[in-house]
Amino acid sequence: xxxxxxxxxxxxxxxxxxxAAKTQxxxxxxxxxxxxxxxxxxxxxxxxLVTSLYHNEQFLMAEQYAAEMDTAYxxxxxxxxxxxxxxxxxRQFIFAREFCALPAATKWRDQGLxxxxxxxxxxxxxxxxxxxxxxxxxxxxxxxxxxxxRQRLEQARQLPLKEFMQGVQYLLVDPFLHxxxxxxxxxxxxxxxxxxxxxxxxxxxxxxxxxTADLQPVNASRAAAGIRSYFQxxxxxxxxxxxxxxxxxxTLQLMMLYPFIDKVVTQPASWARLVAGEDLLPExxxxxxxxxxxxxxxxxxxxxxxxxxxxxxxxxxP
Numbered sequence: 001x002x003x004x005x006x007x008x009x010x011x012x013x014x015x016x017x018x019x020a021a022k023t024q025x026x027x028x029x030x031x032x033x034x035x036x037x038x039x040x041x042x043x044x045x046x047x048x049l050v051t052s053l054y055h056n057e058q059f060l061m062a063e064q065y066a067a068e069m070d071t072a073y074x075x076x077x078x079x080x081x082x083x084x085x086x087x088x089x090x091r092q093f094i095f096a097r098e099f100c101a102l103p104a105a106t107k108w109r110d111q112g113l114x115x116x117x118x119x120x121x122x123x124x125x126x127x128x129x130x131x132x133x134x135x136x137x138x139x140x141x142x143x144x145x146x147x148x149x150r151q152r153l154e155q156a157r158q159l160p161l162k163e164f165m166q167g168v169q170y171l172l173v174d175p176f177l178h179x180x181x182x183x184x185x186x187x188x189x190x191x192x193x194x195x196x197x198x199x200x201x202x203x204x205x206x207x208x209x210x211x212t213a214d215l216q217p218v219n220a221s222r223a224a225a226g227i228r229s230y231f232q233x234x235x236x237x238x239x240x241x242x243x244x245x246x247x248x249x250x251t252l253q254l255m256m257l258y259p260f261i262d263k264v265v266t267q268p269a270s271w272a273r274l275v276a277g278e279d280l281l282p283e284x285x286x287x288x289x290x291x292x293x294x295x296x297x298x299x300x301x302x303x304x305x306x307x308x309x310x311x312x313x314x315x316x317x318p
Contacts, residue, residue, distance in 0.1 A: 003035050010036060021048065026056035037065075043072035047079060050086060059089040074104040084112055088119040091127075094157035094164055094188065101193040120160035134159055138167040142176035146306050149181050165196065173201045179256040179302055183218075186259060190215040202260060203298070210259065218254050221261040226268025227254075234269075235276055246276040253299045264295055271296075 004010040017032030030052035037045045046069045053062035066073065066086050073083035087096040093116060099105060100112040124131065138156035141149045156164060168185050171177055182200070189198070189212045200208045218224060227250055236243040250272060257264050265271045267288065270280050274292055 003038065010039060017048070017052075021052055024055070026052050030056050030058065041068070043069055046072055047082070051082060054082065054086055054089070059086065062086045063090045063092065070099065071104075073099075074102065077108050080105060080108045080112065084115060088115065091119075091123055091158040093120055093123075093160055094192070097161060098188075098191040101191065116161075120162075124160060131159060131163060135163050135167055138164075139170045141171055141181060142174045142178075146178055146181065149178065150184075153181070153184065161192070161194070165194065169198050173199050173207065175201055175205070178305065179203055180252065180306070183255045183258040186210075186215060187218075190217065200259075203257070208260075215259060218258050218261065221254070221265075223261045223265035223268045223271070224254055227265070227272045230269045230272045235272070235278070242276055246272065249275050249303075252303055253296070256299055256302055267292075 004013065013032050014036050017029050017036060020026075020029035020032060030049065033045065033049040033052050037049050046065060050062045050066045053059075053065065063086050066083055070083065073079040083099060084096055087093075087099065096116045096119075097113065100109045100116065105112065134155055137152050138159070141152055144152070156167060159167070168189065171185055172182060186200075189196070194212050196212045198210050198212060200210050202208055219228075227247075231243045231247050231250075235246070253275070254261050254265070267281075267284065270284050270288075271292055273280055274289075274296060280289055
């Protein structure tokens with residue numbers, strides 16, 4: 001049954017936790033709320049636990065729990081302010097800005113961003129050396145493994161927006177950065193809703209100018225919708241296992257093609273059929289098929305860098 005011998009015992013612990021919180025016995029409240037939350041994860045309990053941890057100055061734990069239910073903090077200004085305060089105590093500046101950019105946060109956005117800016121300014125004064133190190137490691141993502149790249153990106157989210165953007169703009173034109181990480185950075189800009197113009201070194205080795213205001217989610221592309229329809233309504237009905245495996249591959253492919261997915265995947269159903277190992281539709285020309293195969297082999301080579309050769313494919317072949 002868990003930590004509590006009965007529902008009544010659990011209810012008693014919850015009452016004790018709330019009583020401790022009411023009298024600002026935050027250590028006791030946090031301990032009790034954590035035990036109750038372990039058995040039932042609800043938005044209300046999450047907020048009560050995070051509130052207690054925050055007031056008990058257990059900021060890292062408060063952040064970890066709050067991150068499990070970010071949307072639970074968008075129903076009132078009090079909840080919004082708490083989530084923002086927790087993030088800023090942990091110097092999660094990029095998340096804090098993304099949180100303020102959410103549509104549900106419109107009413108509190110301006111004052112929230114003002115708090116973030118103030119916290120960023122304070123961190124520049126007190127953590128200059130640490131921030132320089134984070135910024136240096138961030139701009140050299142292409143020198144390390146993909147796993148290390150993800151770790152450094154997570155650390156870079158503790159940089160103020162200005163320094164974070166400087167790193168992103170440098171990385172987007174780094175020809176050695178894995179395209180999956182490049183797409184991840186573009187998604188960060190999408191969530192931040194920043195108004196900026198950036199340069200992008202894309203898969204065709206061409207340099208593009210991107211207005212971040214024009215970025216849309218990967219799933220908003222016409223290709224993604226067509227592929228999803230094929231997997232769900234056609235192949236998924238005939239062979240669910242193959243459809244699920246192919247969908248995982250295509251998801252990574254579309255990420256790497258971002259933000260020019262529809263430029264490459266002009267025939268979504270045929271692209272999906274090719275990934276799934278099915279015969280292409282009769283209207284697909286030999287030239288179109290060759291172009292799709294060439295693109296997919298190129299993308300598979302990038303995926304093989306992360307996971308090893310796919311389906312025994314020789315990734316060195318042209």
